[in-house]
Amino acid sequence: MFFWETLQSYELADFLMFSPAVYFRMVEAYVGSWWPLALAFVLGFSGTLWLWYQKGQDLPVWGLLAAAWVMPVPLFFLGRYAEIMTAAPAFATLFALQGALLLIARAHPVKGPAHVSPIGAWGGASLMIVALVLYPVVAMLAGRAPAAFEAVALMPDPAVPLTLGWFLLVGERRLLLWVIPFLWVVISAGILHTMGEPDYWLLPVLFLLAAVGAFLLPRSGAIKN
Numbered sequence: 001m002f003f004w005e006t007l008q009s010y011e012l013a014d015f016l017m018f019s020p021a022v023y024f025r026m027v028e029a030y031v032g033s034w035w036p037l038a039l040a041f042v043l044g045f046s047g048t049l050w051l052w053y054q055k056g057q058d059l060p061v062w063g064l065l066a067a068a069w070v071m072p073v074p075l076f077f078l079g080r081y082a083e084i085m086t087a088a089p090a091f092a093t094l095f096a097l098q099g100a101l102l103l104i105a106r107a108h109p110v111k112g113p114a115h116v117s118p119i120g121a122w123g124g125a126s127l128m129i130v131a132l133v134l135y136p137v138v139a140m141l142a143g144r145a146p147a148a149f150e151a152v153a154l155m156p157d158p159a160v161p162l163t164l165g166w167f168l169l170v171g172e173r174r175l176l177l178w179v180i181p182f183l184w185v186v187i188s189a190g191i192l193h194t195m196g197e198p199d200y201w202l203l204p205v206l207f208l209l210a211a212v213g214a215f216l217l218p219r220s221g222a223i224k225n
Contacts, residue, residue: 018084020195028147030080031154038151041068042132045152045162049128058170062106065166068152068159070099075154091187095156098180102163105177116171120213124168127210131162142199157188157203164210173214182207 031038041064048060077092085091116124135158136149152158160181167177185207192200 016191016194017086020197022084023195024144024148026080026084027155028145030076031149031151032147034075034154035151037071038154041071041153045132059106061166062102065159065163066099066102068162069095069102071153072156072159073099076156091156091184094180094183095159098159098163098177101177101180105172105174110172110174116169117213117217120168120171120217123209123213124165127161127165127168127206129165130206131158131160131165135161138199138202142197144197156184160184160203161206161210164207164214168210168213171214178211 045061045064045068048064052058052061073092073096077088077095081091082088131152136151139149140146150157152162163181164178166172185203189200189204
């Protein structure tokens with residue numbers, strides 16, 4: 001009984017191992033060192049999307065999606081985040097596993113044409129634009145320093161809308177591929193909420209929209225492979 005009363009006296013913030021100021025200073029220093037890599041990724045990924053749209057070659061897209069999950073493993077989780085968060089290696093494992101699952105999914109595609117609703121396709125494209133272009137603006141809108149922006153392929157959060165946007169575009173509904181993105185949405189939103197950040201709701205909303213587009217909207221029109 002005493003243990004339970006003691007536990008209830010704590011808030012989630014009491015279990016956080018770092019202050020928001022420490023975390024975002026770390027992010028600023030990290031992104032400031034690697035931002036050219038993020039820019040190269042955005043340009044390269046845009047090129048692979050054009051190649052897929054024009055010629056139906058999707059392997060480069062899947063490869064770069066996997067890279068968006070794997071690159072934060074050594075650079076962010078193990079290289080920076082592990083210094084202030086003991087769970088960082090576990091997060092790194094999740095991201096490495098998701099990268100591997102994406103490559104396996106490409107190697108073993110679902111047989112038959114995928115069917116995507118027009119709304120789902122537009123939603124998928126919108127999610128990818130959010131991840132590539134608009135996510136870096138979130139830091140400023142949330143009142144943080146512009147240098148602490150969420151750069152795709154460097155920070156973990158943008159990998160979720162980027163990947164789910166692609167899933168909507170190609171009609172990818174295998175549930176196993178959605179599990180780790182969902183887990184990260186819960187983890188990231190929980191940490192941001194605990195730190196008192198006003199944008200903690202963004203990633204859950206994007207995931208919910210993607211799930212609705214993938215599993216609830218009517219499916220029509222076979223897309224090219």
